[in-house]
Structure formats: C-alpha cells, structure tokens
Amino acid sequence: xxxxxLIKIENIIVQRGGATVLDISEFHVQSGSIMALIGPNGAGxxxxxxxxxxxxxxxxxxxxxxxxSVDTHAGRTILRRNAAVVFQEPxxxxxxxxxxxxxxxxxxxxxxxxxxxxxxxxxDYFGISSLAKRSAKxxxxxxxxxxxxxxxxxxxxxxxxxxxxxxxxxxxxxxTLIEDLRHILEETKITAVLALHDREETxxxxxxxxxxxxxxxxxxxxxxxxxxxxxxxxxxxxxxxETILEGTVKRxxxxxxxxxxxxxxxxxxxxxxxxxxxxxxxxxxxxxxxKKIPEKISARNVFEAKVQxxxxxxxxxxxxxxxxxxxxxxxxxPSCEDLGIxxxxxxxxxxxxxxxxVMRRE
Amino acid sequence: xxxxxxxxxxxxxxALIVAAxxxxxxxxxxxxxxxxATTTSTQDTGLLDVLIPIFEKKTGYFVKTIAVGSGQAMAxxxxxxxxxxxxxxxxxxxxxxxxxxxxxxxxxxxxDFIIVGPASDPxxxxxxxxxxxxxxxxxxxxxxFASRGDNSGTHAxxxxxxxxxxxxxxxxxxYQETGLGMGLTLNVAAEKKGYTLADRGTYLAMKKNxxxxxxxxxxxxxxxIYHVIEVNVDKWPKVNVAGAKxxxxxxxxxxxxxxxxxxxxxxxxxxxxFSDAAKKVEDLGK
Amino acid sequence: MELIVQGIKKAFELIVSxxxxxxxxxxxxxxxxxxxxxxxxxxxxxxGTAVALTNFRGKRLVISLINTGMGLxxxxxxxxxxIMIWRNGPLGFMEILYTPYAMIIAQAIIAxxxxxxxxxxxxxxxxxxxxxxxxxxxASRSQMVWVLIKExxxxxxxxxxxxxxxxxxxVGASIMVGGNIKGYSRVLTTATVMETGKGNFxxxxxLGIILLLLAFLVNFLLTQIQQRQHPR
Numbered sequence: 001x002x003x004x005x006l007i008k009i010e011n012i013i014v015q016r017g018g019a020t021v022l023d024i025s026e027f028h029v030q031s032g033s034i035m036a037l038i039g040p041n042g043a044g045x046x047x048x049x050x051x052x053x054x055x056x057x058x059x060x061x062x063x064x065x066x067x068x069s070v071d072t073h074a075g076r077t078i079l080r081r082n083a084a085v086v087f088q089e090p091x092x093x094x095x096x097x098x099x100x101x102x103x104x105x106x107x108x109x110x111x112x113x114x115x116x117x118x119x120x121x122x123x124d125y126f127g128i129s130s131l132a133k134r135s136a137k138x139x140x141x142x143x144x145x146x147x148x149x150x151x152x153x154x155x156x157x158x159x160x161x162x163x164x165x166x167x168x169x170x171x172x173x174x175x176t177l178i179e180d181l182r183h184i185l186e187e188t189k190i191t192a193v194l195a196l197h198d199r200e201e202t203x204x205x206x207x208x209x210x211x212x213x214x215x216x217x218x219x220x221x222x223x224x225x226x227x228x229x230x231x232x233x234x235x236x237x238x239x240x241x242e243t244i245l246e247g248t249v250k251r252x253x254x255x256x257x258x259x260x261x262x263x264x265x266x267x268x269x270x271x272x273x274x275x276x277x278x279x280x281x282x283x284x285x286x287x288x289x290x291k292k293i294p295e296k297i298s299a300r301n302v303f304e305a306k307v308q309x310x311x312x313x314x315x316x317x318x319x320x321x322x323x324x325x326x327x328x329x330x331x332x333x334p335s336c337e338d339l340g341i342x343x344x345x346x347x348x349x350x351x352x353x354x355x356x357x358v359m360r361r362e
Numbered sequence: 363x364x365x366x367x368x369x370x371x372x373x374x375x376x377a378l379i380v381a382a383x384x385x386x387x388x389x390x391x392x393x394x395x396x397x398x399a400t401t402t403s404t405q406d407t408g409l410l411d412v413l414i415p416i417f418e419k420k421t422g423y424f425v426k427t428i429a430v431g432s433g434q435a436m437a438x439x440x441x442x443x444x445x446x447x448x449x450x451x452x453x454x455x456x457x458x459x460x461x462x463x464x465x466x467x468x469x470x471x472x473x474d475f476i477i478v479g480p481a482s483d484p485x486x487x488x489x490x491x492x493x494x495x496x497x498x499x500x501x502x503x504x505x506x507f508a509s510r511g512d513n514s515g516t517h518a519x520x521x522x523x524x525x526x527x528x529x530x531x532x533x534x535x536x537y538q539e540t541g542l543g544m545g546l547t548l549n550v551a552a553e554k555k556g557y558t559l560a561d562r563g564t565y566l567a568m569k570k571n572x573x574x575x576x577x578x579x580x581x582x583x584x585x586x587i588y589h590v591i592e593v594n595v596d597k598w599p600k601v602n603v604a605g606a607k608x609x610x611x612x613x614x615x616x617x618x619x620x621x622x623x624x625x626x627x628x629x630x631x632x633x634x635x636f637s638d639a640a641k642k643v644e645d646l647g648k
Numbered sequence: 649m650e651l652i653v654q655g656i657k658k659a660f661e662l663i664v665s666x667x668x669x670x671x672x673x674x675x676x677x678x679x680x681x682x683x684x685x686x687x688x689x690x691x692x693x694x695x696g697t698a699v700a701l702t703n704f705r706g707k708r709l710v711i712s713l714i715n716t717g718m719g720l721x722x723x724x725x726x727x728x729x730x731i732m733i734w735r736n737g738p739l740g741f742m743e744i745l746y747t748p749y750a751m752i753i754a755q756a757i758i759a760x761x762x763x764x765x766x767x768x769x770x771x772x773x774x775x776x777x778x779x780x781x782x783x784x785x786x787a788s789r790s791q792m793v794w795v796l797i798k799e800x801x802x803x804x805x806x807x808x809x810x811x812x813x814x815x816x817x818x819v820g821a822s823i824m825v826g827g828n829i830k831g832y833s834r835v836l837t838t839a840t841v842m843e844t845g846k847g848n849f850x851x852x853x854x855l856g857i858i859l860l861l862l863a864f865l866v867n868f869l870l871t872q873i874q875q876r877q878h879p880r
C-alpha cells in the first residue's frame with residue numbers, strides 16, 4: 001500500500017522551566033498507520049502528543065502537516081482542526097453525553113442535522129447509543145472513556161492522539177475497549193498516535209513503535225523490529241527482553257554465529273564478525289524448560305540449569321536459572337508442579353538460534 | 363439541557379432588571395435636584411416627610427434630603443455639596459455665615475431641649491431650673507450621661523451647657539459619647555439608666571419605647587432653634603441657587619409655618635415645633 | 649422579646665397590605681443590588697477568568713489584591729465613591745451623588761472582587777487539561793473561554809449568591825452615596841437603620857424580616873438552578 005507522510009517534525013526542542021523536555025531531530029507518522037509511543041514516565045510522550053496536536057508551540061523546530069508547515073497561523077489552524085487529542089482523564093463537560101460528543105462539531109458551526117448524524121455515528125462506533133441522554137457526570141469510568149473517545153472521533157480528524165487511553169480501567173473493560181478501538185481504527189483508517197506503557201497493548205494495537213526516554217526518541221521502527229531487535233540495552237529492557245547477556249563472537253559462518261558467554265557457547269543467527277563484542281537478548285517466552293536434557297531436540301542451545309529463584313508472576317512463575325550465566329524463563333503454574341520444580345533443583349533450558357537477538361556492544 | 367436553559371434565563375432576567383432600573387432612574391428629574399442637608403431630628407420627627415412632598419408638588423423641584431448632624435450638614439455646605447441647610451447649631455451657623463459659605467440665614471422654628479433621665483433620678487436633678495446646675499449635679503453624682511458626641515446641633519448645645527457649668531466632662535468615666543443620632547442615643551441612655559440631652563421633638567416621637575422622664579425643661583438656655591441657610595453660590599458655582607432660595611422661602615412661608623405650628627398635635631397632643639418665621643431669636647421662649 | 653413578636657406582626661401586616669412605601673423600598677433594594685450584582689458578574693467573571701487563564705509577571709500579587717478586595721469594607725467604598733462623585737469631585741459632572749446610580753456603583757465595587765475571587769478559583773479548579781482538550785476539539789479561544797465558564801457555572805452561581813448577599817445586606821456605602829432619600833434612594837438596610845434611630849423598632853424589625861425574606865428568596869431561586877445540575 002502506498003502511503004504518504006501525514007505529519008512530520010524536525011529538530012523540535014521543547015523547554016519547560018529551563019529544562020529541555022523534548023528534543024527530537026526527526027519523527028514522522030505515515031498516513032493511516034497506528035504508532036505507539038512507549039517509554040517510562042516523564043519520557044516526553046505526552047509532550048510529544050501535544051506538540052503533534054499543535055497545542056504546544058516548541059521553542060525550536062518545524063512541524064509539517066500534510067507537507068505544509070504549521071508555522072503560520074493558517075497552517076496551525078489546519079492542524080488543530082484535523083487533530084484530536086484524547087487525554088488520560090475523560091475530561092467530560094457536565095452536560096449530556098450527546099452534548100459532549102457534539103462539542104467539537106458545534107465549534108465548527110456545523111448544521112444541526114449534520115451534528116446529529118455525526119454524533120449518532122460516533123455513538124454507534126463505540127456502542128454507547130443508549131447513553132446519549134445520560135448526564136456525563138453519572139457515567140462509569142469505562143463509559144466515560146468511550147464518550148471521550150467518541151467525542152474525538154465525531155469530528156472525523158485526520159490524526160487522533162491518545163494519551164494513556166486505557167489507564168485506570170478494570171481489565172475486562174480495558175479488554176473490550178482495546179478490541180473496539182482496534183476495529184474502529186481499522187475501519188476508519190484514521191492515523192493514530194498512542195502513548196502507551198503496556199507492552200501487550202502496544203503489540204495489539206500498533207504497527208509502529210517509537211521508544212522514548214528523557215525527551216528523546218531512542219529507537220523507532222515496526223513493532224516486530226522494536227520487540228525482536230532492540231538496538232540498545234534500554235530498549236531491550238523496556239520491551240521486555242528479560243535476558244541480556246554480554247558475549248563475544250567466536251565464529252561466524254553463513255549467518256550462524258557462535259558466541260561465547262561466560263565460558264559457554266551460544267549459537268545465534270546473525271553475521272557479526274568474530275571478535276565483536278555483543279549483547280545476546282532472549283525473551284523469556286522463547287525459553288523452553290524441561291526436566292532433563294532431551295535426547296532429540298531441534299533447538300541448538302541446550303543447557304543444564306540450576307533453579308536459583310522462583311517468582312510468582314501472575315499466572316506464571318518466573319524462573320531465574322543459572323547455567324553459568326543467568327537466564328529468565330516463564331513457566332505456567334501447572335507445568336511447574338508437573339515438573340516438580342523447586343528452588344535448587346536442576347533442569348534443562350533450551351532455545352533456538354533464531355530466538356537470540358544479537359546487538360553490537362561497544 | 364434544563365440547567366443550561368435556567369442559567370440563560372437567569373442572565374436574561376437580570377438583564378431585564380438592569381433595563382428596568384435604567385429606564386426608571388432616567389425618569390427621575392436631573393437638573394431640578396436640590397440637596398437639603400439637615401439634622402436627623404427634622405427627619406426623625408417626620409416633619410420633612412410632610413413638608414417636602416408639598417414643596418415638590420408646588421415647585422417641581424426634587425429634594426434630596428440628607429439627614430446628618432448639624433456639624434456634618436454645615437461641612438457639606440462648606441464643600442458646596444449641599445444647596446440649602448436646615449440646622450440648629452446657632453454658634454456654628456454664625457461662623458459659617460461669617461466665613462462666607464452661606465447667605466440669607468433665616469429663622470424657621472424652634473422647640474426646646476430637655477434633660478431626660480431615669481425616673482429614679484440618682485443625681486436628683488428633677489425640678490432644677492438651671493440646666494447648667496442640673497449638669498453640675500450629674501457630674502457631682504458621677505451619674506452616667508450619654509452624649510451624642512457627633513458634632514450635631516444637640517451636641518453643640520450640650521457642649522455650651524457644660525461650659526456654662528464650668529465642667530469638662532470629656533474623658534470622665536461617667537460621660538459616654540455614643541457617636542450616634544438622637545434616637546439611638548436616647549436608647550442608649552434608657553438602656554443604661556443614664557441622663558442625656560435631647561430635643562423635645564425626637565423625645566416625644568420615641569417616648570413610647572423609652573423608660574426616660576423629662577427631668578429639666580423650660581430653661582431659656584435650652585432653646586433649640588432651627589435656621590435655614592442658602593449655600594453661597596459665589597463660593598460654589600455648582601450650587602442650585604434658585605432651588606435653594608425657593609426651598610428657604612417655602613420654609614418661612616405662611617402656609618408652611620402653619621403646618622409646622624400644628625405638626626404633631628394629632629399624635630402627641632402637643633406640637634413638636636413652634637413656628638418662628640420673621641421673629642427675632644431674642645424674643646423666643648418668652 | 650415582645651418587640652420581636654411585634655416586629656413579626658408588623659412585617660406580616662406590611663407584606664399582606666402591600667404597603668406601597670415598603671414595596672417601593674423592597675423593589676429598589678432588589679433593583680439596585682441586582683443590577684450591581686449583574687455588573688459585578690460581567691466584570692468579575694471576565695477579569696477573574698482572564699487572570700486564571702493567563703500567566704504573567706505579578707500574577708500572585710494580583711490574586712492577593714483580588715482576595716483582599718473580597719473583604720473591602722463597604723463604608724470605605726462609600727467614602728471613596730462619595731469623594732469621587734460629589735459635585736466638586738473628579739466625576740462630579742455626572743451629578744449622580746445621592747441617586748440609585750451611585751448606590752449601584754458603590755455596590756458593584758463591593759461585589760466585583762467577591763465575584764472575581766470566586767470565579768478565579770472556579771476556573772483554576774477546573775482540570776488543567778480541560779483547556780487543551782477543548783482547544784484540541786477545534787475551539788477558538790473565545791469558544792474555549794465560554795465553555796470553561798459554562799463548565800464552572802456551579803461555583804459561578806455561588807459567586808453570584810455571595811455577591812448579591814454581600815450588597816443587599818450592606819448599609820454603610822448605600823447610606824453615604826444614596827443618602828437614604830425617601831421614595832428615591834431608600835433601601836431596606838438604610839430604612840432599617842433610620843427606623844431604629846427613630847425608635848420604631850417594630851418597623852425596623854419588620855424591614856429586617858423583609859430583607860431576610862428577600863435574600864432567602866433570591867438565594868433559593870439561585871440554589872434551585874444550581875442544584876438542578878445534580879440529578880443524583
């Protein structure tokens with residue numbers, strides 16, 4: 001699919017109280033794509049959203065919306081009219097749900113009939129038609145969130161910016177809302193930028209990810225690039241790679257490398273030259289745990305491991321394994337019991353060569 | 363939403379009230395205003411409530427009566443903030459005229475001051491002929507005396523009486539300055555079972571709610587004499603000179619004097635004021 | 649105690665008989681204080697909102713001044729207004745001393761800081777992101793301000809009540825600039841003072857009761873409007 005750049009920012013500096021809170025040399029969002037901004041609190045995600053919405057004027061830098069500079073009043077108005085922000089709090093006005101959703105349309109002085117039509121459409125999208133006449137202040141958290149999303153979608157923006165949209169919702173409400181939002185974004189093809197802090201939400205909603213820290217974008221790319229090939233320890237940690245091992249390439253041949261880690265050899269896919277210092281990144285879900293070292297196995301890396309620690313982690317146990325280096329693996333509660341694993345027992349851990357993501361280490 | 367409609371309605375109603383008040387205020391005459399600065403006693407007795415509507419009807423002027431003490435009334439005249447004065451503080455009035463602030467001072471009426479106090483009369487002043495003598499008795503007995511203390515005509519009269527009695531009461535424990543009008547000062551005296559100097563008119567008008575008796579009366583020194591004074595237009599060009607003259611003329615006119623003479627008879631069985639136009643001050647009370 | 653009973657009886661008489669003078673005084677009180685409150689509403693809400701929504705040097709000083717103004721003593725306002733508008737004062741040419749206009753001006757000066765202070769807090773208490781949210785939905789600046797004011801209408805109605813309550817019960821300024829002229833600038837409070845001075849305590853109490861009733865009625869009306877927002 002041919003896609004064009006909807007919004008692009010260059011050399012943006014935003015300062016607040018003398019401190020630089022945003023410093024981005026280049027960032028763009030393709031038309032029709034869904035981009036997630038992830039990073040720790042205070043990384044600058046919200047600031048970037050406000051900048052993209054034209055609500056915050058950076059001290060320096062350029063914003064282009066549909067190829068046009070937003071520096072002029074006219075340009076800024078076009079951006080403001082085409083971008084809608086949904087904040088963490090629903091920020092509903094104390095009037096009816098209908099009036100809340102109609103708000104942006106009233107600002108645009110649309111005809112009565114058009115307002116009604118658009119509001120109804122937005123109500124239907126989010127499945128809240130039955131709430132139309134309710135007072136917005138009497139809604140539950142999930143309902144209020146839907147109203148605030150519907151209010152943003154009602155103005156049919158080109159760009160929608162969601163700041164931590166699913167925070168403080170209980171899990172089932174969150175589940176259905178994520179699903180609904182995914183469908184609506186697919187259907188409307190509205191470009192979206194979402195500030196998220198949950199890896200799972202990111203994987204479910206976004207095609208592209210930008211990882212932020214300290215006001216900067218550390219890495220951006222497709223979701224699978226970011227999750228499987230983080231290019232720094234920070235990103236690897238943040239996207240949930242639990243095992244990051246320091247090693248050195250010993251041999252490299254036809255895309256298969258042998259890497260020495262703490263005196264053991266790990267086979268991995270890649271073509272770094274021998275002698276190169278690297279990180280080996282392993283996601284816990286890629287590590288298979290068994291009672292004994294299997295006799296026949298396709299995985300190239302098999303190690304004997306001593307269970308150092310078992311940490312309960314939701315419906316899983318997180319195992320800290322010592323195989324000369326530390327590996328982190330997940331195991332379900334029933335299999336843990338089946339295998340009779342306890343702290344101090346010896347088991348086997350294996351993973352494929354393709355499961356190892358190798359990054360350069362300086 | 364209902365609430366919003368109500369909100370808009372409130373604003374609308376308030377706007378209506380503004381419009382109504384602007385229109386009705388506009389209806390009031392503007393250039394024909396006379397500011398009459400007078401003492402509280404003329405208002406509190408109700409005399410002006412009778413006289414002013416007659417005057418307004420006859421002349422078409424609109425009288426703004428500002429009831430204050432005689433001292434403040436003259437201060438207003440001195441600044442040109444009043445057109446005509448009806449006051450009862452002869453010594454201060456003479457100075458006012460001598461300083462050129464007022465012209466055409468004319469005698470209108472008089473009544474008299476009385477010394478009132480509790481029936482128990484702790485200072486034993488009842489029946490004393492001389493008012494100064496009565497004050498001496500009060501001072502000697504350390505009996506409570508409530509003074510207006512507000513530079514009014516009554517206060518001025520009281521001060522001359524103390525002077526005559528050769529006593530300086532200011533600062534004495536038994537001497538309390540209320541800083542209030544005549545009516546309220548009478549109340550203070552009644553509540554605290556003290557003595558005070560009052561004009562007969564106000565006392566009579568309030569008698570029903572007071573437990574105070576007339577203890578000293580009839581002394582020539584107790585005369586309470588009202589003059590009308592026109593504020594000098596040469597000092598203050600903004601003074602409504604024609605209106606002031608018209609009001610002063612009205613106050614000494616025959617009809618008005620007849621009303622003054624009979625005012626209060628129906629209510630109190632005796633007149634509150636004696637009409638004195640064209641008489642001489644020296645002849646009063648004889 | 650007997651006096652109070654008499655006063656209540658008198659008040660009842662005056663109200664039931666539609667005593668024209670008392671009705672006139674009551675209506676004038678309502679008109680003067682209502683107009684003053686309305687003026688203070690416009691000035692107070694617009695300046696209060698502007699101060700709340702903008703950042704400038706000395707903002708804290710301005711807010712402190714407004715808060716001090718909320719306790720402005722009426723007699724001081726009366727004195728100041730008198731000096732400004734008396735014949736030979738700077739605004740003497742307007743010839744409004746001892747008129748209901750002067751009372752409206754004085755009362756508006758008393759009520760404005762009250763309304764301003766409460767509106768300022770009302771707007772400041774709105775969620776900080778609400779402004780951005782409204783702008784992001786495409787509002788112009790004036791649309792945004794209007795939505796914020798509407799959103800703060802509950803505390804703003806409280807501001808109206810506080811302002812109105814402050815001026816309808818005020819006597820010091822009204823008597824100084826209005827002069828308590830019979831049938832012209834006499835309002836409930838000044839009439840009450842005068843009747844007390846005259847010793848007509850029953851009438852004074854009656855006027856006081858009418859004043860309380862009036863204040864209650866107006867506040868009841870505004871409360872009805874205010875509380876209708878809360879169906880729960």
